[in-house]
Amino acid sequence: MRNFIIETALSLGFDACGIAKAEALSEDAVYLQSWLKAGYHGNMKYLERNFDKRVNPTLLVPGCQSIIAVLMNYYSPEKQPSDAPRIAKYAYSKTDYHKVIKTKLNELENAIGEKFGKDCFNNEVQHIFVDSAPVLERRWAEKAGLGWIGKNKQLIHPGLGSYVFIGILMMNAETEYDSPIKNRCGNCRKCIDSCPTQALSEERLDANRCISYLNIECKTTIPEEFQTKLCNYAVGCDICADVCPWNRKWTQANRHSELETASAIKKWNSNQWKNLTQEDFESAFSESAIGYVGYDKLKENIAILMKPKGNKKV
Secondary structure (H helix, E strand, C coil): CHHHHHHHHHHCCCCEEEEEECCCCHHHHHHHHHHHHCCCCCCCHHHCCCHHHHCCHHHHCCCCCEEEEEEEECCCCCCCCCCCCEECHHHCECCCHHHHHHHHHHHHHHHHHHHHCHHHCCCCCCCEECCCCCCCHHHHHHHCCCCEECCCCCEEECCCECCEEEEEEEECCCCCCCCCCCCCCCCCCHHHHHCCCCCECCCCECHHHCHHHHHHHCCCCCCHHHHCCCCCEEECCCHHHHCCHHHHHHCCCCCCHHHCECHHHHHCCHHHHHCCCHHHHHHHHCCCHHHHCCHHHHHHHHHHHCCCCCCCCC
16 A cells, blocks of 8 residues: 555655654644744744644544655746845745645545545545645654754755655555654754844744745734845745755756746846736736735835835834
């Protein structure tokens, strides 16, 4: 069964697949509680909800016995015009990656069901997840042997690096499981030392200081103290990934036609971003992950990036 699942996942276009035994994540529960209590999650209050389900998949999906984790490489060598506000690589594609991965996971589920029986899955509840529910995706990918969680708090696959999307399929059947691999960050601190806002440390990520949080999740105007430290990022941030040796040495361009880079990413200069209208936004990004940022937030971010240096807000 394990071999069938992994071979089918790869044939559907995923770049890696592994399987872990579903169980309560006791150590993660303790860490997550202290992290939330310290307020490191900023205004992402949804991380406080469904806590028990977040750290125990058998409560989220009754009967769940196995966690199938898949990876999809999204790295693109495409370059934006040099004067354009920067967009993180995860949002380059014109098609929303959530839809791409969920479609493939549905195909994987159907293949498993046809081979081993429809009762392999609990069809009464959601059991396919892509950044959309209380699931610790990186931890499950790590437990499934697909990499380790690095000091940049991202999953690092030894052959793909960290530019990977993670998809989760929870299965109500037992099978053989994969073993975690050793953390290979060693003494490297490039990600920690390169973060312009000091969001990273050996122990944790402080979302309140993270550029990706500030220009996507932060519901208020980006605090003044960080406005000059955004490194021209309007959506997300790739700094801690770009400096990672596992990305600099091994990362290859993704081979997925579904993740083709949007024309606006490749062509728009600073003036086009500055003069972005609601109509332009919807036309260019309605099917893209940038759509989740929202027009108003994106415009505000761009205005901050293009504010003349030394010009204080009144």
